[in-house]
Amino acid sequence: MKKALITGITGQDGSYLTEYLLELGYTVHGVVRRASSLNRERIESMIGNESIYGRTLFLHYGDLTDSSALNRILEKVQPDEVYNLAAQSHVGISFQMPEYTADVNALGVVRLLDALRDTGLAGKCRFYQAGTSEMFGSGAPPQNEDTPFLPRSPYAASKLCAHWMVVNCREAYGLHASNGILFNHESPRRGENFVTRKITLGAAAIKLGLSDSLVLGNLESGRDWGHARDYVKAMHAMLQQDSPGDYVVATGETHTVREFLDEAFGYLDLDWRNYVKTDQRFMRPTEVDFLRGDATKARRLLGWRPETRFDGLVREMVDADLELLSNTKRRI
Ligand code: NAP
Ligand code: F7E
Numbered sequence: 603m604k605k606a607l608i609t610g611i612t613g614q615d616g617s618y619l620t621e622y623l624l625e626l627g628y629t630v631h632g633v634v635r636r637a638s639s640l641n642r643e644r645i646e647s648m649i650g651n652e653s654i655y656g657r658t659l660f661l662h663y664g665d666l667t668d669s670s671a672l673n674r675i676l677e678k679v680q681p682d683e684v685y686n687l688a689a690q691s692h693v694g695i696s697f698q699m700p701e702y703t704a705d706v707n708a709l710g711v712v713r714l715l716d717a718l719r720d721t722g723l724a725g726k727c728r729f730y731q732a733g734t735s736e737m738f739g740s741g742a743p744p745q746n747e748d749t750p751f752l753p754r755s756p757y758a759a760s761k762l763c764a765h766w767m768v769v770n771c772r773e774a775y776g777l778h779a780s781n782g783i784l785f786n787h788e789s790p791r792r793g794e795n796f797v798t799r800k801i802t803l804g805a806a807a808i809k810l811g812l813s814d815s816l817v818l819g820n821l822e823s824g825r826d827w828g829h830a831r832d833y834v835k836a837m838h839a840m841l842q843q844d845s846p847g848d849y850v851v852a853t854g855e856t857h858t859v860r861e862f863l864d865e866a867f868g869y870l871d872l873d874w875r876n877y878v879k880t881d882q883r884f885m886r887p888t889e890v891d892f893l894r895g896d897a898t899k900a901r902r903l904l905g906w907r908p909e910t911r912f913d914g915l916v917r918e919m920v921d922a923d924l925e926l927l928s929n930t931k932r933r934i
Pocket of ligand 1: 734
């Protein structure tokens with residue numbers, strides 16, 4: 603049985619990847635941060651299952667800013683595959699916390715790659731780095747592996763540093779290390795301060811009479827939105843290849859924030875124009891206007907295809923938020 607170590611296991615992608623790897627028969631080890639309250643909601647169902655937790659799923663305290671903890675965890679777990687999903691992943695917040703963002707997203711990867719070498723795992727363990735379409739920034743669409751990187755935020759710049767560190771490690775030391783260049787992927791488990799989840803939660807709250815407005819920023823930007831459940835399969839597929847590489851993972855379809863609003867509110871028979879306001883505080887100093895990925899390479903070499911389309915994604919998120927708010931009556 604293969605052993606995987608996942609950093610960022612408590613995040614959106616970490617939770618889907620854990621479920622997928624457990625289904626494939628892996629033993630999964632996750633790195634969790636110490637916090638004053640437990641934030642393990644997304645993996646709660648697995649932690650609460652006695653036939654999984656402590657048998658095929660294990661958690662270890664660590665942090666991408668703490669090299670010695672990373673070394674200890676790797677030494678103890680001896681994983682066959684490492685998936686580095688941990689990050690300060692919010693682009694807007696990265697403008698307010700550029701140093702921290704670079705520490706976790708860029709130096710964190712340096713620490714992890716060094717730890718793999720220091721523990722003698724570099725020759726045996728495969729490595730996945732969670733790269734992002736944000737690295738393309740203002741690069742012309744459709745963006746693929748040959749598109750120049752023109753980052754537009756501290757988040758994007760930090761991820762670009764990580765990207766090249768991974769490329770260098772495989773060239774210099776022969777590490778089986780791959781960069782996934784993933785375009786936006788969402789789900790009912792998406793963090794509540796990303797635009798898609800903000801919209802589906804907001805629309806559900808308005809429908810249930812728990813709120814009467816929703817405040818957003820730029821409605822004109824275009825994103826290539828897919829489903830996280832589909833995207834974690836591509837991460838795994840990259841590490842099953844004979845050679846490491848870099849892969850764009852995307853649907854090839856772009857929608858604006860406005861179109862996301864149309865779909866989410868329209869599904870609930872609401873007109874978003876009656877409820878949505880915009881405010882400067884949610885605008886970014888520099889914006890990425892339009893992303894559309896060309897995932898030909900992933901399709902050809904990994905056999906990967908997205909299974910969920912845009913309308914299905916939006917409806918699944920709206921339905922989940924209706925259910926969540928109906929059960930909790932939480933005001934947002
Ligand atoms: P997410 O929901 O924000 O999850 C981030 C995870 O990283 C959480 O488990 C978080 O732990 C952990 N983390 C944050 N700082 C850490 C630190 N200093 N040390 C250890 N763990 C830390 O992000 P996601 O959407 O699942 O994305 C997964 C990865 O893919 C991220 O690297 C993101 O940048 C990248 N990515 C995401 C997308 C997308 O559209 N979702 C697209 C391209 C790339 P807590 O739970 O304790 O906060
Ligand atoms: O913004 C606009 C915002 O924060 C999408 C991360 O997973 O995907 C994500 O980054 C768009 C932007 O995602 C609000 O200005 C309008 O144009 O949902 P987002 P993102 O910045 O695309 C990439 C691939 C990642 O790698 C990242 O980790 O929506 N927008 N109004 C808003 N965005 C937010 N958050 N909140 C608003 O109120």
